[in-house]
Amino acid sequence: MHESCDVVIVGSRLAGSAAAVQFARAGRRVIVLDRSQFPSNQLSTHLLFPSGVHELERIGALEGILANDPVKSPWVSIRVGEKVELRERWRASGPIDYCLCVPRTIQDLELVRAARRAGADVREKHRVLEVLWRGGRANGVRVVGPDGNESVIEAKLVVGADGRRSTIASEVGSFRPYRSSRNGRGLIFRYGDDPMVDTRAGRTIFQWWEGDSLGFMFPSAPRGRALILFMGASDEVEHAKSDPDGYWSDKLAKHPRMAARVGGMSNLSPLIHTNQTSAFFRASSGPGWALIGDAGHFKDPVIGQGQRDAMWSGRVLAELVADPLDDPAELDLGLRRWEARRDSECLPSYHFGNLETRVEAAPPVLAEVLRLRMGHPNADLSDLYGRARSMPQVLTLPRLTAGLVFAMKRNESQLPASELARHSLHDLKIHIGVRLEKRLHRFRSHVLLAGSEHGNAEPPAYRPTRRTPQGQVAPEPSPALAAATSQPVPAPQVKQAEVASNLSAKQLKEVSA
């Protein structure tokens, strides 16, 4: 079969649906292909700050998501050790002043529904075999459907929204990141029933920093469920795999304040974990193609901003290039401008993620900056985490200087003064470097920011596209999906059958075993 459209988008989750909705609203014919069948799970801690929830609202998916009765969390509590606790209300983004943490089985299904409502043709269980080229431009894809039949879809623009292990990135020659940074922290979480569901604490996003370990608690969905997350050193994942109960007990013992909040939770799910979270930038635009969401850029999940950025990148791409889609030169210019804009938008949070993923105690300067804001309930420093403002906008140089002065004066870390000064000035240098980099506007800058970017990054391993013969459609599960589904109950609020519906027969057998 041979057909044509304006835009073919590969991947229909956050970035793909966001782009599909905007293209469709602009009157473009959009075909969205996804290898999954929805509802479908995805390894993710799925926290959305108000700016991310606002993206859901723009897409038209928020109403459906709210129908699943998630907890709206308008407050945040950030605690560093015993003495520092910042409590703020999130700054509103448009009409949205709360966070959501909705499991991907629910969220992604609503995104797909929103895309369909907007007029996009979303096709599940379709897998891309290759990108087609003509005159040096990507001009479509060859795809295999659930019936095993191959077809060709011609398009003016091919968009890869297919995640870190993007097939489209591989096909357009952009799989190898030009810039990357290794994560220091791993990600281990589970769900539980929250006895404090209807209290203020039950509607607060918590972060606890104890020594070099980070703990989080996000009220989730449906009402009464919560996600409990530890982000310690990445090698803790091995401990969690081999001894889940022992690991959990050890971590709660290390986090007494967190234990007091989450200790009473019941109906705990098995642990879900990964430490494959190196951050990266890929070249994300070229003649007739673009990579959005995690396919083009991935930042450390410690700051929880990947979902918002994925939707943002899809929406903004469509806003910029829906009009010039019929003029190849203007389209390519628009794509390149979009990539430059995405980099400008994401670089500060990329560096923020690189700082937070260091397995170290909270930087004394940051702790002092938080301390200086204690007792002020209105949104300010939480903008840094909620992405209402960028890192340079929130951690201003006067504020950092004040933090440095108080850190030196108080010296709670009990480091020698010279060591404390050296460490703090090193961080200050990074903050200045971030500002400089943003100001220089270098497109696809290769210049690494010393101190922020950590060597030996492990971006996703390249896998050449498998030219599967006609009829062999069952894909291998992605490592993320495999990890998420290797536990009996990865997303307790969703029926097991719904999760299972997305698995191949082989996977089902493994899960049930």
Add this chain to the structure above:
Amino acid sequence: MTGVDRSRASGTTKVVAVQFAPRKGDVERNLLRLDDLVRAAVRDHAPTVVVLPEMVTSPHSTNSRQSGSSARPIDGSPLQLFRHLSRHTGVVVAGGFHAHRGRHAYITYVVAEPDGRVHLRNKSVLGGWDSHLAKRGRVIERVSSSTLSGASVGVIAGWEWIRSDTARALRGNVEIALGGMCWPAIRPITLGRRAKQLDVHLRQAELLRAVPADMARVLGVPTVMASLTEANPVGSIVSTPDYVGLISETQIVDATGTVLARMGPEDGEGYVSAEVKFGRPLPSAPVPSGSWICYLDERVEASNLLRRAAGALHYRARHVAGTHPWQEWPSADFASSLACGDPGEQQVATTGPAFSRPTA
């Protein structure tokens, strides 16, 4: 460019030279047409190497906006076309285009090999028209072709074909020389009458017909020159105010200077093919002591000198003002030699010191 293994490669290879008639300013249409043309040439002749002209994206235009708009990012559609054609057809594809590299534009000639290697060089001698559009590259370079058993290939574009410096740089160092041409026949500034314009045009055409053979004799290696032509070559010779049409000449010549295959302006668009032997260079003519390897009409030379100077000034002024159309594009660049590897892991154009570092 990659280092060259000086142990001599030798052999026989089939070469196709494409004469191409692009439309002014219509870059995407031209690339689509070229895609078809190269695939047809490969089907018909099963060559090892396909040589395309320079400036395949668009010929020069009297409309500076149109000319400036023909530039594409170095990793844009022209380079992708060469890469994909080479990978999919299994032949070396060589051709040039108006490329945006970093902060400047160049006339960049590309040699793409089926294993994914890509060699790029910026034209070092600009014509009067080119200099309005691009900055000149630095040196004459050669590339080592993995497809041609490691043969050292001299890559020549435009006016470099008649420069003695080109011959000096490549003589004894290459086993084959190839490249493109898109010479418009410039009207010397002292001339105004149609008949004299035509006379100059014909003399330039005559000169150009001899260039590939002259260069072959001086270098002692086969040469392949591919040119742009016009869709209707007869009607366009003296039709525009500033130039008198493209001088088309496409040739494949052996090391002794014998023309093995040829297309002229009368042939329009198409391609020719020939088997060439390459190996130890056997020059049969000295490198001329002057600037050019052939006689160049003084009026043409003077005219081009002035045009080049004016063009360079114009280019610089527009660059400072930021009015070159390609300056709207976010800029990036990469090294002049890109390693082979899986297509999914090809190098991409970036900004920063990394693009100038040597690559494997």
